Amino acid sequence: MENLVIENKGNQMILRLNKKGFDDSYLINLVKRLQIESLAQKSKFSSEILSVAEQINQDWWNNNGEKFLKGIKK
Numbered sequence: 001m002e003n004l005v006i007e008n009k010g011n012q013m014i015l016r017l018n019k020k021g022f023d024d025s026y027l028i029n030l031v032k033r034l035q036i037e038s039l040a041q042k043s044k045f046s047s048e049i050l051s052v053a054e055q056i057n058q059d060w061w062n063n064n065g066e067k068f069l070k071g072i073k074k
Contacts, residue, residue, distance in 0.1 A: 002018065002020070003017065003018045003020075003021030003022065004016070004017055004021070
């Protein structure tokens with residue numbers, strides 16, 4: 001048996017996973033990721049939100065990066 005089988009059944013997509021082929025924690029994280037992706041698509045954010053997120057991330061590193069990485073060799 002294959003580790004992953006995908007079936008297209010009309011308006012449903014069925015995924016069959018062989019438990020022996022995947023670590024349990026990996027599968028749990030995968031399902032959580034799918035839930036997050038589904039919520040993100042429902043939110044209908046524009047791609048502009050990505051540039052805002054990048055700016056927030058950059059600002060954080062500019063303000064906190066040195067303190068956060070203190071003692072770590074560069």
